[in-house]
Amino acid sequence: MKHSEYQRLSETDETKAQKTLFREYLNYVYTIVFNRLRSCGSREDIDECVIDVFTDVFASYESKNSKSDDMKGFIGTVALRKAAAYYHKLCKDKTVALLDDEAVSDVPSEEDISEIAEKSEMQQMLLRLIDSLGEPDATIIIQKYYYGRSSREISAMVSLSPSMVRVRSSRALKKLRRLLTDNNISI
Amino acid sequence: MKKRFDLKMLENADKDTIDALSGKYSAVSESETENIFQRIMKNSGTADDALRVNGVEIYHRPVWRKLLTAASALVIMGGAAAGGIYIYRNFGVETVDVPTDTAEETTAEDNMEEETAAQDEMEEDEEADFMELQLHEAPLYAETYEDAKAIIEEHTMLISWVDRHNYRIDVKHYAELLQRDDYDINSLEAKSFIYHMLRNSFLYFDSAVGTLSWYNSYEGSHFYPSAEFQINLQDQEGYSKCINDNNDVYLEFFAYDDKIITKENFGEVYQEETCSKAEMIRFPEDNYRYIEIAPPDHGLNECPSCSINCAWSKVHDQLMPEELSLALLDNFDNWQIKCISEYLGRKAVELSCVYNDGSELKMTVDVYTGIMLELDIENSDTGFVDKRAVTSLQVDVPVDRVEFDPSGLTKRE
Numbered sequence: 001m002k003h004s005e006y007q008r009l010s011e012t013d014e015t016k017a018q019k020t021l022f023r024e025y026l027n028y029v030y031t032i033v034f035n036r037l038r039s040c041g042s043r044e045d046i047d048e049c050v051i052d053v054f055t056d057v058f059a060s061y062e063s064k065n066s067k068s069d070d071m072k073g074f075i076g077t078v079a080l081r082k083a084a085a086y087y088h089k090l091c092k093d094k095t096v097a098l099l100d101d102e103a104v105s106d107v108p109s110e111e112d113i114s115e116i117a118e119k120s121e122m123q124q125m126l127l128r129l130i131d132s133l134g135e136p137d138a139t140i141i142i143q144k145y146y147y148g149r150s151s152r153e154i155s156a157m158v159s160l161s162p163s164m165v166r167v168r169s170s171r172a173l174k175k176l177r178r179l180l181t182d183n184n185i186s187i
Numbered sequence: 188m189k190k191r192f193d194l195k196m197l198e199n200a201d202k203d204t205i206d207a208l209s210g211k212y213s214a215v216s217e218s219e220t221e222n223i224f225q226r227i228m229k230n231s232g233t234a235d236d237a238l239r240v241n242g243v244e245i246y247h248r249p250v251w252r253k254l255l256t257a258a259s260a261l262v263i264m265g266g267a268a269a270g271g272i273y274i275y276r277n278f279g280v281e282t283v284d285v286p287t288d289t290a291e292e293t294t295a296e297d298n299m300e301e302e303t304a305a306q307d308e309m310e311e312d313e314e315a316d317f318m319e320l321q322l323h324e325a326p327l328y329a330e331t332y333e334d335a336k337a338i339i340e341e342h343t344m345l346i347s348w349v350d351r352h353n354y355r356i357d358v359k360h361y362a363e364l365l366q367r368d369d370y371d372i373n374s375l376e377a378k379s380f381i382y383h384m385l386r387n388s389f390l391y392f393d394s395a396v397g398t399l400s401w402y403n404s405y406e407g408s409h410f411y412p413s414a415e416f417q418i419n420l421q422d423q424e425g426y427s428k429c430i431n432d433n434n435d436v437y438l439e440f441f442a443y444d445d446k447i448i449t450k451e452n453f454g455e456v457y458q459e460e461t462c463s464k465a466e467m468i469r470f471p472e473d474n475y476r477y478i479e480i481a482p483p484d485h486g487l488n489e490c491p492s493c494s495i496n497c498a499w500s501k502v503h504d505q506l507m508p509e510e511l512s513l514a515l516l517d518n519f520d521n522w523q524i525k526c527i528s529e530y531l532g533r534k535a536v537e538l539s540c541v542y543n544d545g546s547e548l549k550m551t552v553d554v555y556t557g558i559m560l561e562l563d564i565e566n567s568d569t570g571f572v573d574k575r576a577v578t579s580l581q582v583d584v585p586v587d588r589v590e591f592d593p594s595g596l597t598k599r600e
Contacts, residue, residue: 031209123204146194163319
């Protein structure tokens, strides 16, 4: 969706425009927020942060002072900043900080940059290995071991019984562990 | 308990990883989607200017949420301390420092609700360390041996023998269910559990030491020989000796170092067979171990424990009655669980069955290991009798290897 489309739609039906935008970007926003708050926020915290992101996005588009057509970039930035702010409030004892956090003012050193690049490469590799399990195993692994969903919840997503999800998950995990070992990735 | 696998490595990802994750995997379910949208709509009508984008964040969170989060944290941490349960997600575990709150009263009901939710989540996590019990289904049918093989293959994992414990179901849960007054001990679930235990007993113990006796008849005479056995299942080693009614040890079996040695004491001979230790075993799902096939093949049975060396087939059948139970109990319409009882001080179930040919079966199964404690099959029409019983048993105790001494014996080629 482009900003101009959103504006046209909102002139006739604002709620419909908001719902369309929400549906298109919810997964993206939720992924960003979850990714940041996973270790220290509750589900409730994550939901609230996501709600705040969309509330801000709608409010911002309402003001009509806009805006480039790149809605994804704008929404992503709002989500990152909001998640970073929640992170600092919820997890103030944590020491890990990211470069895109507003609170980090120092210019990163070369070592930081190479560490970040290495981490990013590992994450991409991990996702590729998970993808290589094929479906529905990749989805089961991500939903279970990243999003923390139960077999019952996952069963609705992959159209399998909860018991089948559990069996497949166990097999897929074994396979993934082997792939990780083969690629020298330790989790 | 081993550390739970966790994809924590994906946290704090860069844009490309986020794009890949969000592009392929749903972070939110359909029901959550609707709920979040309703809350945004509710919010946007009263949105504070301070909440607008790029500003300093001020959060308004009702106080009850803070208290509930703390309550759930306590419940989870209490549970973890009491049961040593590994809590795999961090959600709600840490004390959360929540910013500015508006006043709203906490009710006991709210706390209860959250506690229950936390308890559920804990149970879910605890449960997640076990395999799911497969409810028993009638055997699948294949036209050819190759088709049957392909079906089994599709549902088979190759697992490491020493890590086989990872494939256990939650025995404690089902054992407790069986003992509840309001539980139907002949439900499909209950019978599937007992059948699973019989066919997977090798998952549930590492060593066993005991004695067994059985019925034998020869030219009209009846005998009750006995045997002492010890097996170290983890290392696939064992020793058994058979004792006749006169207390003579007439047969001994040794298994270690990839060999099975049978020593016949009366004949002073011994025989040696090679039997390699299985480092990995093929482990099909319960409902995919036996596939019926059209004649002449009749059926294909994949038996994970059959290649395991424990020195003597009689001990093997008693401790790992996988094939026996397939033959005797695969048709669930034939048998019932009569009662829960105690046998040699162990929790057991008693099964009974009458077959079409008039044979009557009674079997006692150890609930926590699946070891067949007692088997009794009799047919009054044909005079067939098969009786065998474990007469003493200790499981998971240290076992010292008994080595074979060939002095004075002749090797049979």
